[in-house]
Amino acid sequence: MDIIKDLFGQKEKAPALTKDAFEKLPRHVGIIMDGNGRWAKQHKLGVALGHRQGVESLREIIRHTDDLGIGSLSIYAFSTENWNRSPEEVGALMQLILEFFASEIDELDEKNVRILILGEKDVFPPRQRETLIRAEERTADNTGLILNICLNYGSRAELTRAARLIAEDVAAGRLNADEVTEKTISDRLYTAGQPDVDLMIRTSGEMRLSNFLLWQCAYAEFLFPTVLWPDFTVADYDEALLAYGGRERRFGGRLK
Ligand code: FPP
Numbered sequence: 001m002d003i004i005k006d007l008f009g010q011k012e013k014a015p016a017l018t019k020d021a022f023e024k025l026p027r028h029v030g031i032i033m034d035g036n037g038r039w040a041k042q043h044k045l046g047v048a049l050g051h052r053q054g055v056e057s058l059r060e061i062i063r064h065t066d067d068l069g070i071g072s073l074s075i076y077a078f079s080t081e082n083w084n085r086s087p088e089e090v091g092a093l094m095q096l097i098l099e100f101f102a103s104e105i106d107e108l109d110e111k112n113v114r115i116l117i118l119g120e121k122d123v124f125p126p127r128q129r130e131t132l133i134r135a136e137e138r139t140a141d142n143t144g145l146i147l148n149i150c151l152n153y154g155s156r157a158e159l160t161r162a163a164r165l166i167a168e169d170v171a172a173g174r175l176n177a178d179e180v181t182e183k184t185i186s187d188r189l190y191t192a193g194q195p196d197v198d199l200m201i202r203t204s205g206e207m208r209l210s211n212f213l214l215w216q217c218a219y220a221e222f223l224f225p226t227v228l229w230p231d232f233t234v235a236d237y238d239e240a241l242l243a244y245g246g247r248e249r250r251f252g253g254r255l256k
Helices: 002-008 036-042 047-068 087-110 126-139 155-171 182-186 234-245
Strands: 028-032 072-079 114-118 146-153 199-202 221-223
Touching: 036 047, 047 072, 047 087, 047 234, 072 087, 087 126, 114 126, 146 155, 155 182, 199 234, 221 234
Parallel strands: 028 072, 028 199, 072 146, 114 146, 199 221
Antiparallel strands: none
């Protein structure tokens, strides 16, 4: 990280807003951290350094989310499709997973943050898998911010898993097919017990959901700032949160 800080300096620090600056805050924020590759290209660096700088943005955003008292933050760190990237890029992301937890776990645990890994962990190399399991176990009883780190995550895979769990319950006689409700499904997603996503942010100007939290985003508000993820600051985040506060949410009904 230090090499990058030396090359580009610390990001400009705009004062972060406090909770009282917001009329309404989301209970659950989702973020697609897009643009690391383009940022690296712009700076004539390898993609691995783009991801590395992306982790710097992530640290700040997690801290601010916690400071604001938002209940859940879901970040898309590695999708089921990301395995198709070059072995060098996948290797760099695997290394960043180890470094991220090594450097952040103490502070996150101290701040009462609960870490959940959304996605199948068994396919990760042993060191990464162990790290992820340990982070979940260590923070399991924490009651503050729920940090959903989506790794090897795909929403269709998550919904397919839920369907399989329901089928197993029906087959075993624990559940009747005609008792299956939306809650039956929600309860079998990785996000069980958490509110739906209120605000989804995708950086870099791309306007796609890319198989991220499809069910949980049924009524989410979407924002697509054009800034690339490594350049996304707490000030950009505050701007997005203020914009969210100005949205009228009707959930399919009419305003009175
Ligand atoms: C998308 O940018 C970003 C990713 C595929 C990975 C995001 C991961 C991190 C920020 C770091 C890893 C996180 C943890 C918790 C260790 P892109 O490479 O698709 O950007 P591009 O569209 O500009 O090429």
